[in-house]
Amino acid sequence: MTVPPEHALLALDVVGIFVFAISGGLVGIRARLDLFGIAVLAWVTGLGGGIIRDVFLGDVPPVGISNPWYAATVLAAGVVVVLLLPRLRELRRRNPDVRLGYITRLVKYLDAVGLAVFAVSGAAKAVELGAPPLACVFVGGITAVGGGALRDVLVGQVPEVLRREVYAVPAVLGAVLVVVADAFDVLGLPVLVLAAVSVFVVRVAAITLDLNVPTPRQTGANP
Amino acid sequence: MTVPPEHALLALDVVGIFVFAISGGLVGIRARLDLFGIAVLAWVTGLGGGIIRDVFLGDVPPVGISNPWYAATVLAAGVVVVLLLPRLRELRRRNPDVRLGYITRLVKYLDAVGLAVFAVSGAAKAVELGAPPLACVFVGGITAVGGGALRDVLVGQVPEVLRREVYAVPAVLGAVLVVVADAFDVLGLPVLVLAAVSVFVVRVAAITLDLNVPTPRQTGANP
Amino acid sequence: MTVPPEHALLALDVVGIFVFAISGGLVGIRARLDLFGIAVLAWVTGLGGGIIRDVFLGDVPPVGISNPWYAATVLAAGVVVVLLLPRLRELRRRNPDVRLGYITRLVKYLDAVGLAVFAVSGAAKAVELGAPPLACVFVGGITAVGGGALRDVLVGQVPEVLRREVYAVPAVLGAVLVVVADAFDVLGLPVLVLAAVSVFVVRVAAITLDLNVPTPRQTGANP
Numbered sequence: 079m080t081v082p083p084e085h086a087l088l089a090l091d092v093v094g095i096f097v098f099a100i101s102g103g104l105v106g107i108r109a110r111l112d113l114f115g116i117a118v119l120a121w122v123t124g125l126g127g128g129i130i131r132d133v134f135l136g137d138v139p140p141v142g143i144s145n146p147w148y149a150a151t152v153l154a155a156g157v158v159v160v161l162l163l164p165r166l167r168e169l170r171r172r173n174p175d176v177r178l179g180y181i182t183r184l185v186k187y188l189d190a191v192g193l194a195v196f197a198v199s200g201a202a203k204a205v206e207l208g209a210p211p212l213a214c215v216f217v218g219g220i221t222a223v224g225g226g227a228l229r230d231v232l233v234g235q236v237p238e239v240l241r242r243e244v245y246a247v248p249a250v251l252g253a254v255l256v257v258v259a260d261a262f263d264v265l266g267l268p269v270l271v272l273a274a275v276s277v278f279v280v281r282v283a284a285i286t287l288d289l290n291v292p293t294p295r296q297t298g299a300n301p
Numbered sequence: 302m303t304v305p306p307e308h309a310l311l312a313l314d315v316v317g318i319f320v321f322a323i324s325g326g327l328v329g330i331r332a333r334l335d336l337f338g339i340a341v342l343a344w345v346t347g348l349g350g351g352i353i354r355d356v357f358l359g360d361v362p363p364v365g366i367s368n369p370w371y372a373a374t375v376l377a378a379g380v381v382v383v384l385l386l387p388r389l390r391e392l393r394r395r396n397p398d399v400r401l402g403y404i405t406r407l408v409k410y411l412d413a414v415g416l417a418v419f420a421v422s423g424a425a426k427a428v429e430l431g432a433p434p435l436a437c438v439f440v441g442g443i444t445a446v447g448g449g450a451l452r453d454v455l456v457g458q459v460p461e462v463l464r465r466e467v468y469a470v471p472a473v474l475g476a477v478l479v480v481v482a483d484a485f486d487v488l489g490l491p492v493l494v495l496a497a498v499s500v501f502v503v504r505v506a507a508i509t510l511d512l513n514v515p516t517p518r519q520t521g522a523n524p
Numbered sequence: 525m526t527v528p529p530e531h532a533l534l535a536l537d538v539v540g541i542f543v544f545a546i547s548g549g550l551v552g553i554r555a556r557l558d559l560f561g562i563a564v565l566a567w568v569t570g571l572g573g574g575i576i577r578d579v580f581l582g583d584v585p586p587v588g589i590s591n592p593w594y595a596a597t598v599l600a601a602g603v604v605v606v607l608l609l610p611r612l613r614e615l616r617r618r619n620p621d622v623r624l625g626y627i628t629r630l631v632k633y634l635d636a637v638g639l640a641v642f643a644v645s646g647a648a649k650a651v652e653l654g655a656p657p658l659a660c661v662f663v664g665g666i667t668a669v670g671g672g673a674l675r676d677v678l679v680g681q682v683p684e685v686l687r688r689e690v691y692a693v694p695a696v697l698g699a700v701l702v703v704v705a706d707a708f709d710v711l712g713l714p715v716l717v718l719a720a721v722s723v724f725v726v727r728v729a730a731i732t733l734d735l736n737v738p739t740p741r742q743t744g745a746n747p
Contacts, residue, residue, distance in 0.1 A: 115686040136361040138582040143662035216366035240338040439589035
């Protein structure tokens with residue numbers, strides 16, 4: 079079994095943590111939290127998925143709370159968010175009708191990046207720790223959607239993963255790619271990157287085309 | 302110590318996962334989620350309790366994400382939910398004033414079944430893994446209420462277990478029955494089934510008789 | 525490395541569980557839950573932080589569900605809450621304009637005590653189990669805020685830790701004190717108590733002075 083190198087997983091995690099932490103910070107701003115609330119939400123969003131992954135895989139304490147690089151990444155994301163504030167204000171003064179929608183869209187794209195890298199890193203770490211294939215797929219999916227789901231629940235929103243959009247599916251597909259690649263013994267950095275890019279492309283396509291899966295709305299409204 | 306056979310636990314889990322997954326799917330319909338959101342909610346509701354149980358018992362990765370039978374059970378439940386849709390629509394056309402209340406009642410009874418089998422399987426697995434008696438009782442209760450609580454929190458509701466009804470109590474009683482049976486060395490399939498049936502009967506009695514525990518409502522309203 | 529004695533940790537935990545359980549019960553009353561709902565919320569609030577701590581440290585089953593003293597502490601807290609009810613009613617009759625604000629304030633101060641002892645016990649247990657320094661700090665902070673966060677999410681509120689107040693910071697500072705004390709090999713009961721008192725003082729100062737951290741409210745409102 080070709081095991082993806084530690085540093086490949088670390089790199090993927092750092093990218094995912096960074097973008098998810100920023101998305102968490104932006105949601106915190108939108109929710110009118112104070113700076114510490116924003117910091118906590120950024121931390122939960124950035125590290126939540128990986129922490130759930132490690133707990134499910136029995137790799138405790140989770141690297142999310144023990145690896146200084148991860149904490150540093152969240153801090154860096156926090157700085158970026160604070161630096162973004164004036165620009166968001168500026169943007170809004172120029173274009174009043176942007177409003178909250180701007181953050182919402184930005185968060186969607188940041189989530190797409192985090193979704194992609196965490197789905198892959200989650201599945202790859204599960205493979206590395208010798209979890210059964212099905213578990214690897216589930217762990218990849220949970221790692222990808224976990225942080226965002228925690229973020230949304232904490233601010234009282236129904237998580238993105240439950241809302242009307244193709245969200246969990248690309249994550250699961252990315253995890254499946256990793257597991258299949260491992261089965262064919264070709265799991266390495268190239269495959270990891272390829273899988274992550276695939277997830278990202280599918281997710282962004284879903285956002286831009288506003289691609290939605292069928293909804294039993296009529297029925298849902300009635301019974 | 303008489304250890305309940307693996308397949309007894311598996312059977313209990315499958316039943317619980319099936320009914321909880323259906324309840325999760327129905328709540329997803331009621332919450333107007335799309336098909337994937339419904340699938341995710343069914344998955345969380347069906348497997349959540351068992352996953353929490355396994356994490357608390359250190360049995361990772363949780364069988365909920367590693368056992369194909371469990372995943373298949375959730376899929377089967379999903380199919381049932383989709384097949385139920387037209388019938389719910391039909392029913393509503395015949396009887397307009399049924400509305401959402403219908404799903405709410407159905408969910409209550411499905412939860413009663415899941416509550417019963419998960420309370421027993423949770424406690425039995427804890428006993429099997431040699432956890433202390435008190436932990437076995439708590440694990441049984443948490444396994445029983447965990448999935449439904451996650452489901453409700455995800456769609457922004459206060460969990461059933463906190464609402465005005467006898468819900469957690471029968472689960473805890475069922476778990477106690479299992480622990481006591483183990484203490485008397487008579488823990489086997491018959492006892493497991495008996496305990497599950499007891500939980501179900503008590504819970505259904507609470508629903509049908511609308512049996513409520515005293516509520517400090519007046520006081521709660523005031524201070 | 526001077527390891528804090530088991531009984532010191534147990535004492536800290538019992539104090540934290542007691543006050544957090546009471547705060548959970550009070551929030552349950554405010555949320556108009558029935559007696560069992562109140563009991564469940566008290567249980568989750570009192571034991572939640574420690575359970576998360578133990579899961580993160582791999583100490584399963586968590587002492588919160590296996591140690592009879594902990595369960596007894598929650599029960600005692602429940603009795604106190606029930607005994608408090610008439611007095612809350614009385615108080616309200618005397619002073620109608622107190623209303624819910626009274627419980628809210630009381631919960632804040634109880635949380636301050638729990639925050640202090642759990643931050644310290646969480647960090648100390650992590651140190652004791654040989655977790656890396658950074659993990660000890662995080663575990664301390666999570667142990668301190670976890671129970672209250674679960675409580676708030678369950679009743680549909682945005683957790684205190686995200687709201688406009690100095691909350692997580694003193695907890696993290698207390699955890700840092702413990703880790704530093706361990707590094708200097710002076711970690712013992714005196715230091716644990718000193719650290720807990722420090723957290724409590726800072727948190728209460730924040731409450732009484734209504735000390736807030738800067739909030740990007742304007743910006744938050746706009747983009």
